[in-house]
Amino acid sequence: MKSDSRISKVQELVYEIRVRDVMEDNVVTVSPQTPMSQLQDILREKRISGAPVVDKDKLAGIISLDDFIRWLAGRQDDCPISEKMTRDVKTLYADEPLIHAVNKFEKHGFGRFVVIDRQDKRLRGIITKGDIIEGLLKKLEIDYHKEETQSERIQRFFEDIYADRIALFFQYEVAGKDFKRAGESSSRLKATLGRLGLHPQVIRRVAIATYEAEMNVIIYADGGKIRVRVEPHEILVKVEDRGPGIPDVEKALQPGYSTAPDWVRELGFGAGMGLNNISNCADRMNLRSTLGKGTHLSIHIFVEDGVKSETN
Amino acid sequence: MKLTELIEKLNLDVRSAKANLDREVTGGYASDLLSDVLAHSKEGNIWVTLQVHHNIVAVASMKDLVGIILVSGREPEQETIDKAEKENLVIMVTEMPTFELVGRLYNLGVTGM
Numbered sequence: 001m002k003s004d005s006r007i008s009k010v011q012e013l014v015y016e017i018r019v020r021d022v023m024e025d026n027v028v029t030v031s032p033q034t035p036m037s038q039l040q041d042i043l044r045e046k047r048i049s050g051a052p053v054v055d056k057d058k059l060a061g062i063i064s065l066d067d068f069i070r071w072l073a074g075r076q077d078d079c080p081i082s083e084k085m086t087r088d089v090k091t092l093y094a095d096e097p098l099i100h101a102v103n104k105f106e107k108h109g110f111g112r113f114v115v116i117d118r119q120d121k122r123l124r125g126i127i128t129k130g131d132i133i134e135g136l137l138k139k140l141e142i143d144y145h146k147e148e149t150q151s152e153r154i155q156r157f158f159e160d161i162y163a164d165r166i167a168l169f170f171q172y173e174v175a176g177k178d179f180k181r182a183g184e185s186s187s188r189l190k191a192t193l194g195r196l197g198l199h200p201q202v203i204r205r206v207a208i209a210t211y212e213a214e215m216n217v218i219i220y221a222d223g224g225k226i227r228v229r230v231e232p233h234e235i236l237v238k239v240e241d242r243g244p245g246i247p248d249v250e251k252a253l254q255p256g257y258s259t260a261p262d263w264v265r266e267l268g269f270g271a272g273m274g275l276n277n278i279s280n281c282a283d284r285m286n287l288r289s290t291l292g293k294g295t296h297l298s299i300h301i302f303v304e305d306g307v308k309s310e311t312n
Numbered sequence: 313m314k315l316t317e318l319i320e321k322l323n324l325d326v327r328s329a330k331a332n333l334d335r336e337v338t339g340g341y342a343s344d345l346l347s348d349v350l351a352h353s354k355e356g357n358i359w360v361t362l363q364v365h366h367n368i369v370a371v372a373s374m375k376d377l378v379g380i381i382l383v384s385g386r387e388p389e390q391e392t393i394d395k396a397e398k399e400n401l402v403i404m405v406t407e408m409p410t411f412e413l414v415g416r417l418y419n420l421g422v423t424g425m
Contacts, residue, residue: 180391183370190374200376207374208350215346268363273347280351 013139019101020094022135023115023125029054030063032082039068039081052114052123053085059123061085062114093118094125098132105129153197158232168196168230174214176222176243179267185226186211196230202303206235209281209299212274213239219264220244221294234283237299245291253279253287313337313421315378315402318358322416324381324404327388328396335378340422342414346371353377358422360410366392373399383410 028046030039032055043049043065050064063085071084091114092101104113115125158166170192172185190207194200210226217224221243229236246252253275260270279285284300316333319326326333338356343349344363353359355376361368364386372380379402382388388396388403396403406413418424 179365179367182367183374187370187373204355204375211350211370211374212347267365267367268344268346268361269367271345271347273345273351277347277351 009140009143010136013136014099014102015097017098017135017139018094019092019096019098019115019127020124022098022131023094023127024131025125027052027123027126029123030081031055032060032080032085034081035078036068036071036081036084037078039063043068050112052089052126053081054123057122059089059091059114059116059121061087062089064111089114091116092127098135101127101132105132154230155232157196166232170228170230172226172228174217174224174226174241176218176224176241178218182215182218183211186214189226189228193230193235198230198235198303202235202301205281205301206237206299209278209301210237210239212277213237213297213299215269216274216295216297217241217243219260219269224294231303233303235301235303237301239297239299240294242294245293246287246289246295247291249287249289315358318417318420318422319404321420322406322408322413324406326402326404328393328403329379329400330402332400332402337378337422340414340417340424341377342410342424350375358417360414360417362386362410364388364392366395368392369395369399369401369403372401378402379404381406381413383408383413 028042028048028051030042030051030053032053034042042051050062052059053061053063060082063081067084067086090104090108090110092104094115094117101113112126112128114123115127116122117124170189172188174185175181186207189210190203193203193206210228214226217239221241224239224241224243227238227240251257254272255276256272258270258272264270275287278297278299281301282299283302286298287295289295313336315335315337318324318337319333336356337358339354340358340360341349341353342360343352344361346363346367349359349361349371353375357375357377359372359377359380360383361380362383364382366389368380369392382403382405385405385407387405393403408416
């Protein structure tokens, strides 16, 4: 592990998760009386490289593929497993934190540890490094999903602020005809809203609406501004350009209507769906345009309505 | 189905984000109109297109798509690859034209509805 002074999520988890949470509890065991000659078949059939030896519910030892090979190489006569097994078994308790397991793996270099109950010392399971990794990944995935669906950090942030009105304000400059940087503002906005912990569905709607508006500014105008106001109940995206204006706003709002030049269409833009997409993502939209002066577009997205799909 | 499986079965060449192939593919969408993809593709979808410029990356990450397959042997522009690496988005290429590729994807269980 890195000697970084900050505690990583994984470091936190290895203290939090118990051995029993990740161990394999459906353990294949062998009896001390089983002959060594049968061990190979058991290991191969169950696709394991070792097994605890259990005698009347008590852990008597552990036998591994290595022990078997050593026995084979020695060309000895068949004998019960009890004669070849390791008796001094290193064990872990089921209720120990995972960090103990990690340390023991590091210290002894074994492939597996037997897990027993702290009280009655009975066999509870077996744990490998693979089990630890898998368990950590599962937990990380669950935590990630929780973060995606539950944590609305910004709502808690707003709750902690005492004011009659609270708003966060972001502004992005959009350069006209600059296809190299097209979509950059909406990407940055998307990342910003993600950091604030808004609902992913809300973020996606805001990002799509802003992206379409940004592309319109890039394709048709010589630049403009995107202003975003985030309030507890709604997000307002205002896009203003100093472009040529829209001659017929009503027509422009119709799906499929486009005045885009061919070179723009060849890039996959200008299909006449942009404004339509915006209005599908918005809870309220207002488009004002003056010929020769520019276009002002306001997109309102309500936060409470967050789970509304962006595609309906 | 996992993205890795699709790549193997359809013999796709990966051009970016080679470390991000373990995601689950929820379905597919095929279109060359970016606004159409923005409107109708769904999170976790794989996107089939012949557009190669870097705006496809913005669209795909906006919709949290799992990856883009470029058809008919078209190669992504260097800028597209750079941006895709930055966004950790998988871009794949194939010699197959759209119709053939989509048919094979469908046969493997990747649907569009």
